[in-house]
Amino acid sequence: MRVAEPPAPALLALVDAIGPVEAAAAVRTSSAPPGVLSETSARRHLELAESDLADAAHVGARLVVPEDEEWPAWPLLSLGAASDRGQRWAGTPLGLWALGSARLVDAFERAVSVVGARAATGYGEFVAGEIAHGLASAGMTVVSGAAYGIDGCAHRGALAAGGVTVAVLGCGVDVNYPAGHARLLNWIVERGLVLSEYPPGTPPARHRFLVRNRLIAALSSGTVVVEAGIRSGARNTATTAAALGKAVLAVPGPITSAASAGCHDLLRTGSAQLVGSVAEVLEAVGPVGEHLIEPPTGPVRRTDGLGGEAMRVHEALRRRTARTPARVAVESGVPIGRVRALLAEMELTGLVERCEEGWRQTPHA
Amino acid sequence: MRVAEPPAPALLALVDAIGPVEAAAAVRTSSAPPGVLSETSARRHLELAESDLADAAHVGARLVVPEDEEWPAWPLLSLGAASDRGQRWAGTPLGLWALGSARLVDAFERAVSVVGARAATGYGEFVAGEIAHGLASAGMTVVSGAAYGIDGCAHRGALAAGGVTVAVLGCGVDVNYPAGHARLLNWIVERGLVLSEYPPGTPPARHRFLVRNRLIAALSSGTVVVEAGIRSGARNTATTAAALGKAVLAVPGPITSAASAGCHDLLRTGSAQLVGSVAEVLEAVGPVGEHLIEPPTGPVRRTDGLGGEAMRVHEALRRRTARTPARVAVESGVPIGRVRALLAEMELTGLVERCEEGWRQTPHA
Incomplete structure (x- = not known):
């Protein structure tokens, strides 16, 4: 893990073939x-295995390797499969440095990643928090990248729900990055996991965030992009998730907001499915059939059950002034015989009432 | 037109077979x-042909029939075709009462409908106005229903651009409905058209708005839904447009806004295509190939052209402190020989510079 910058496909293949030792x-x-x-x-002269383990132990971190019982082999299978299809970026990690009490295999049994822009808006931050809170309340682990903006709100939302959340870093687990999230990272460690494939002390770098994104995508059954610019790390995670066969979900926002432009582009091009609620996320990523939701319904009207002719008759009546069946027939264009029959039917269900001068709509309750 | 409530498929078939007289x-x-x-x-005893024509003439309206040169036969073909497929709601109008100086056939040569909720938000009203303004500026006629909220803003946006806009009503063209839009309707008449298949004096009714919606859908090459509740007339227009084979487009909004719930449901179920700009609407509804847009691009970075190894080398350098190629090799994990070659290449393009102590990133201009 120390001598090559991941993903290192040749080294991975060698480890696969002859074992790590x-x-x-x-x-x-x-x-x-x-x-x-x-x-x-560039690095094979470095002999840091002992000191890396010591540095990790110093901050309370452990090294989890494929031989360990808690290794999340199942979610990481998608990386191996993509790698076998020739996608060289998709190598599985040789190991994962982990801070936190949760067992990896448990944390990733039911996990959704919630990612998005660092330059998020108040709307995006609110939505990220709400969705993460709802997912955590439903027993899902919320995976994200610990960045400012959407990532941070996703972790906080999950923590606020008393749920499990995992931060996957693009630097060593002992590196406080971003600095303003030092306390947040501590909270995450207490209730979830902070993970990295980079050895202790590895500084953050833009290319490491991109490489890290494949782990966020792989370790969850779907990725929710809350806000993302046209070019953004969150879009990269979404593309990666799609390549790994995971669900890609995007939250829309105002078209006047540049922070939603990446989400809208994902939706417009059919690269992501629109989600507007926790229930819709659960339906898309949860075990098949477990989270089926009712289609959204609008307000129910008293006239909902009426057929076309009955509706026309009902609309030809007024609330105050009564009208004769003959007048109703002309107004509605419904034959007079049908008008009489329909008025009698609607009287039974309480929609219309008879009075001295004729018929009128009954007032709303 | 006076003796049956449209659509009246049997009467339409008779007129088709033996002519209107x-x-x-x-x-x-x-x-x-x-x-x-x-x-x-219910109505065949009424003999109002003369008085209907007189009432129309009184407000300056004319009756346009299929025999007239300005009859919009081509856009209305979609209704006839759907009707032939057994969709009884899709009858073509027997005629159209028209107020305004524009010729119908010209107005609907390039037309888009922009519809939405009456209970619109400030966001929706802004977006409807902007999109209608942009469409009108591009020479498209903006069709809508003259209702409060999105419809009104669509008409106003088109008028503000000096464009043509058409209001299709669910009541007679001489009925001021909604009352608060009397002045708006006058402006529309001056620069476009107010249309209805209902004879003068016909009062508005909910079922007439639904029947009217098929004309809005048919008379335009696509329908843009800006804001719509889960149950709304705008969704009905969208469904109708889809049934007629027209483009159905929806503008997303905040998922926290009930006014966008109908749009999001259309998008989530694949019933509409997401649009976030006038250019995207034009691309979807304009003549094929006429309005192709550039895919949106984000900000350009100086390092955009760099390959993976070059990016890693660039990121391993700092802006102020210089680093030796050996240090860069360890930081980046790139072999030292490649590091030297890449540094020399990036020096030529001005991305890095050599100094006494080694190499560093050049400051941004």
Whole structure:
């Protein structure tokens, strides 16, 4: 993990083939295949295994490897499959440095990532918090990237619901980044996990966030993009999630808001499905059939059950002035015989009433 | 037009078969087929042809019939086709009462309808006005229903652009409805058209708005829904437009706004395509290939052209402190030979600079 910048496909293949101990020895002795030597040439002189473990232990972190029982093998399968299809960016991590008491395999059993812009609006921050809160309340783990803006609100929303949340970093788990989220990261550790594939002390870098995004996408069954600019890390996570066969969901916003432009572009191009509520997210990412929602309904009207002719007759009546069936027939264009029958029917259901001068609509209750 | 409440499929079929003059005589003498007699029984004693024409002339309106040169036969074809497929709601109008100087056939050559909620928000009203203004500026006729809220803002936006706008009513063209839009309707008459298939004096009714909606959908090449509740007339127009094979477009909004719930439901169920700008509407409804838009782009970064390794090397440098190629190799994980080559390349393009102690990023201009 220390000698190559992930993802390092040649090194991964060597570890797959001969195991990590033999692979490490082959790198140290420069007896690995040329691809591996190229991936490791800049760092293979570094002997930091002991100090990395010590640095991790110093902040309370552990190294989780595929041999461990808590290794989230199932969610990470999507990376291996994409990698097998030739997508070189999709290598599985060699291990994960973890801070926090949750077991990885448990945390990712039911997980949704909620990601978005750092330059979020009040609307986006509110929505991210609400959705994360709702997902956590429904027992889902909320995965995000600990950045300012949407990410931070997603973590906070999940924590506020007493749920589990996981921050996947683009730097070492001992690096306080972003600095303003030091307390938030501590809260996340208490109730969830802070994870990274980068060894302790690795500084953040833009390319590491992009590489990190594949883990956010892989470790959840769907990604919700709350606000995203046209070019943004959140869109990159969405694209990655789609490539891994995960659900990609986007929250719309005002078209006057640049912070929603990336979400709208994902929706316009059919790259994401629109979600407007926690229930819609759960329906899209939850186990099949578990979270089916009722289609949204509007206000119910008293006249809802009426057929076309009955509706026309009802509308030809007034609330105060009574009208004769003959007048109603002319106004509605419904034959007089049908008008009489329909008025009698609607009298039974209380929609219309008879009076001396004729018929009128009954007042609303 | 006076003796049956539209759409009256049996009467339409009779007019198609034997012509309007003979059909009128058959209705008057009760010698028409039973379906026609049923559709006309409530009103066929009315003899108002002369007074309807006089009432229309009194307010400056004319009756346009399929035999007239200005009849918009081409856009109305979609109704006839749907009707032939058995969709009984889709009858073509027997004629259209028209107020305004524009010729119908010209007004509907390039037309888009912009519809939405009466209970619109400030956001929706702003967006409706902007989109209508942009469409009118691009030479499109803006069709809507003259209601409060989105409809009114659509008409006003088109008028403000000096464009043509058409209001299709669910009552007679001489009925001031809604009353608060009397002046708006006058402006529309001056620069466009106020249309109705209902004879002068016909009062508005909810079922007439639904029937009217098929004309709004048919007379435009696409319908833009700006804000709509879960149950709304605008959704009905959208559904109708889809059934007629027209483009259905919806503008998203905040998921916290009930006024956008209908739009979001149309988008979520794939019943409408998301639009966020006039250009996107034009691309969807304009003549094929005429309004292709550039995909939206974000801000351009100096490092945009860099490949993966070059990006890693660039990120391993700092702006102030210089670093040696060896240090850069370790930080980036890129082999030292490649680091030297990439630094030299990036020096040529001005991204990095050499100094006494090593290399650093050049400051932004």
